[in-house]
Amino acid sequence: MSDTTPPTERLKVLVVGAGAMGSQIALVAALAGHDVALADVDADALDRADRQLRERMSQQVAKGRRAAADVAAAFDRLALHTDPAAGAEDADLVIEAVVEDLDVKRELFATLGQVCRADTILASNTSSFVPSRLADAAPHPERFVNLHFFNPALVMRCVEVVRGPDTSDDVAARSVAFVEGLGKQPVVLEKEINGFIANRILNAVRDEAIRLHEAGIASVESIDLACRTALGYPMGPFELMDLTGIDIGYRTKLARHAETNDPADLPSRTVTDLVEAGHLGRKTGRGFYTYDTPDQTTGA
Numbered sequence: 264m265s266d267t268t269p270p271t272e273r274l275k276v277l278v279v280g281a282g283a284m285g286s287q288i289a290l291v292a293a294l295a296g297h298d299v300a301l302a303d304v305d306a307d308a309l310d311r312a313d314r315q316l317r318e319r320m321s322q323q324v325a326k327g328r329r330a331a332a333d334v335a336a337a338f339d340r341l342a343l344h345t346d347p348a349a350g351a352e353d354a355d356l357v358i359e360a361v362v363e364d365l366d367v368k369r370e371l372f373a374t375l376g377q378v379c380r381a382d383t384i385l386a387s388n389t390s391s392f393v394p395s396r397l398a399d400a401a402p403h404p405e406r407f408v409n410l411h412f413f414n415p416a417l418v419m420r421c422v423e424v425v426r427g428p429d430t431s432d433d434v435a436a437r438s439v440a441f442v443e444g445l446g447k448q449p450v451v452l453e454k455e456i457n458g459f460i461a462n463r464i465l466n467a468v469r470d471e472a473i474r475l476h477e478a479g480i481a482s483v484e485s486i487d488l489a490c491r492t493a494l495g496y497p498m499g500p501f502e503l504m505d506l507t508g509i510d511i512g513y514r515t516k517l518a519r520h521a522e523t524n525d526p527a528d529l530p531s532r533t534v535t536d537l538v539e540a541g542h543l544g545r546k547t548g549r550g551f552y553t554y555d556t557p558d559q560t561t562g563a
């Protein structure tokens with residue numbers, strides 16, 4: 264009934280940031296048998312996370328996908344805190360999932376570095392910053408690694424384990440064992456690179472789809488059709504951009520351009536026009552496609 268795998272070792276895990284990612288990562292770890300502290304500076308975010316996680320688990324129990332006893336035990340192992348360093352002195356592993364702001368993350372790791380043991384693994388779930396941008400914020404950069412979960416973390420199996428230049432073999436191996444113990448699939452990057460693996464490939468496909476469309480080679484519908492029927496994608500790149508929110512990819516491109524200054528990293532004309540017109544995809548009722556009613560549950 265339960266799809267969780269018992270952990271080889273019961274760890275004390277601190278997850279900092281109770282938003283879309285951190286809340287689900289924390290529950291994944293608790294379901295796998297670890298003792299988890301979930302911390303957020305915003306008490307409302309913790310309340311929201313608790314409510315959403317409990318609703319989601321009740322639905323899974325009602326559908327027979329999880330045993331009620333497993334879920335109850337997981338919530339017993341999950342404690343909520345408004346102090347971001349709660350329990351950090353005992354933690355075996357810290358997973359940071361706070362806002363995507365380098366200064367906020369570095370400040371948090373500096374604080375954690377003063378409290379955590381020297382052998383505590385410090386991990387970030389960031390999508391944008393390679394380990395070397397964060398690892399030196401705390402002492403012992405060899406214990407730093409990126410553990411990049413995908414959204415929704417309760418469902419998606421892949422976790423990219425991104426080694427920085429200083430990450431030790433021991434920390435990489437313990438990180439892989441932790442991810443396997445969650446019942447997830449670790450994918451190790453031996454060297455850091457912006458975007459990691461999955462998002463780089465996704466972005467390359469998206470950029471090529473936009474280029475084909477802008478060159479007048481084929482319609483949005485035809486390009487999506489080719490991806491679905493020839494490549495076996497569950498949805499085409501334009502359908503996916505509409506689902507995740509066109510503004511998200513637009514902002515990612517602008518951030519990348521701010522770092523590289525390479526004009527090739529700027530958002531495309533088509534995407535810029537859509538964002539400026541407020542056509543952000545499903546959430547506004549229009550993006551590359553038009554929808555009958557806006558869907559406020561989509562987008563990040």
Ligand SMILES: NC(=O)c1ccc[n+]([C@@H]2O[C@H](COP(=O)([O-])OP(=O)(O)OC[C@H]3O[C@@H](n4cnc5c(N)ncnc54)[C@H](O)[C@@H]3O)[C@@H](O)[C@H]2O)c1
Nearest residue numbers: 280282283284303304305308347360361362388389390414
């Ligand atoms: N959303 C996604 O699809 C996705 C996927 C993979 C990775 N990520 C990464 O996960 C991280 C979090 O993303 P999210 O979408 O969950 O963000 P979110 O905005 O939903 O949540 C961020 C949370 O961090 C909290 N926070 C901010 N500063 C804090 C601090 N100093 N201490 C404690 N809590 C603090 C906020 O109150 C908020 O609840 C980001 O680094 C992002 O790149 C996001």
